[in-house]
Amino acid sequence: MSRPLRVALVAGEASGDILGAGLMQAIKARHPNAEFIGVGGPRMEAEGMKSYFPMERLAVMGLVEVLGRLFELLGRRRQLARDLIAVQPDLFIGIDAPDFNLDLEHRLRRAGIRTVHYVSPSVWAWRQKRVLKIREACDLMLTLFPFEAQFYEAHQVPVRFVGHPLADVIPLEADRTAARRTLDLPVNEPVIALLPGSRGGEVARLGELFLEAAARIRALRPGIRFLLPCATPERRQQLEQMLAGRDLPLTLYDGCSHEVLAACDAVLIASGTATLEALLYKRPMVVAYRVAPMTYRILKRLVKSPYISLPNLLAERMLVPELIQEAATPDALAQALVPLIDGGQIQTEGFDVIHRALRRNASQSAAEAVLGLVERLR
Structure with missing residues (x-):
């Protein structure tokens, strides 16, 4: 590569921060000089994330509750899309937070940036037509659970079941x-x-x-x-x-x-x-x-x-x-x-x-999937 690998990630809450940090570690194992930008919490920042604004600003619960913060969230998403399109990262990874990330992924993909969504929204439980938007928004879906991958395969969405990182790090029998x-x-x-x-x-x-x-x-x-x-x-x-x-x-x-x-x-x-x-x-x-x-x-x-x-x-x-x-x-x-x-x-x-x-060595499996996407394109 003529420059270090540049990966943009956006996590919206503490669980996404954990997943993002593990994925960043696995990417750095193959690309030690990789650069990470976007939005993350303390764990992702400790791994080298340059966060554009505090992750806490994306943590909103419920449908009605979002309305009070809607203008702020829309404004942050528009600005983040502009910033990332200007920087042109090699890859964007949206971690969970589907209401924020899927629209962002769609905009970035139209601008020529390859996109991955890590952690499936609950399309199998409600609003199943969202799978059509997901198919347009991301080049690859990474799922934590096997039943989710089966759903995406049935709807012709590129998918990889990677398991859950916590299942790898938490012992089978805690002391x-x-x-x-x-x-x-x-x-x-x-x-x-x-x-x-x-x-x-x-x-x-x-x-x-x-x-x-x-x-x-x-x-x-x-x-x-x-x-x-x-x-x-x-x-x-x-x-x-x-x-x-x-x-x-x-x-x-x-x-x-x-x-x-x-x-x-x-x-x-x-x-x-x-x-x-x-x-x-x-x-x-x-x-x-x-x-x-x-x-x-x-x-x-x-x-x-x-x-x-x-x-x-x-x-x-x-x-x-x-x-x-x-x-x-x-x-x-x-x-x-x-x-x-x-x-x-x-x-x-x-x-x-x-x-x-x-238990499937999830962070490593996820890193292999996203880096495989980047390397095929390059």
């Missing part, structure tokens, strides 16, 4: 005792992890609910303690305000979500990527979620899948309890979670089967 020592926790006391989400909107809707559920769990199971990893300093501040005046044996951690999952006995968790992490750590869980009422009414009409959580989608059955909207009450969450503290074997056995199926 709970070692994790508790790392976090300075008693080895034998029951511990519950609370994961109300990484976005401000999620924590606003689920934080108080999870804390109230924790109080009910403590009443049913005295002597229990709670751990809550905070995705960012902003989320920690948000949760500290919710904790004010509460008498809960709860410890907040800055990050440390994997250590917390390894250390706990069971998890109360928001639907999202974190449920996959809990699955890979083989920790029994109860999944909860709330969105704005109007968003929920819209989604209820559109969504075709019988499940909302990744463990159930991957298992193709109701493996973990899902409590959504009005069903997600403190009492209901507590009643569902307490039996899992000492039980949950059916869940964990199912989790092990899924974990083994997803």
Whole structure:
């Protein structure tokens, strides 16, 4: 090459930041001088990403909630398209965030830039006609799960199932005792992890609910303690305000979500990527979620899948309890979670089967796929 490989990436939230960092590492193994531009979080920046603006500006939850930030998001996307077209990277990789990235990919592809989308949107569950836009927007789709690749193959979209990077790095059997020592926790006391989400909107809707559920769990199971990893300093501040005046044996951690999952006995968790992490750590869980009422009414009409959580989608059955909207009450969450503290074997056995199926050296597989695309073109 006459100049170093230049790759543009855009990630919209913490899970995308993890995927992007792993992919960047794998690309650098073959192209040590590669340059990375676009939008990423702290992990991607640590790998050399030059981020045009904070990734947090793209983290918006729900359909109705987006409206309050719509003009900002549209403006950022227009400016980012102009910047990237001017720079002409060898490749653009949109990581998740489909509502932002697919339109951006379409514009860039029309300008002659090859595009990859990493992490499939849920086209198999709702808005299936989006597959037509995806076929126009990207040269290659990288999927984390096998059922997604089958859907794209059926619709003539170039696709590669790469597995999930977390399935590669998380051991098949996590050491709970070692994790508790790392976090300075008693080895034998029951511990519950609370994961109300990484976005401000999620924590606003689920934080108080999870804390109230924790109080009910403590009443049913005295002597229990709670751990809550905070995705960012902003989320920690948000949760500290919710904790004010509460008498809960709860410890907040800055990050440390994997250590917390390894250390706990069971998890109360928001639907999202974190449920996959809990699955890979083989920790029994109860999944909860709330969105704005109007968003929920819209989604209820559109969504075709019988499940909302990744463990159930991957298992193709109701493996973990899902409590959504009005069903997600403190009492209901507590009643569902307490039996899992000492039980949950059916869940964990199912989790092990899924974990083994997803271990495919994902970051390396993804890097080989995208670099193969670049090298064929060059």
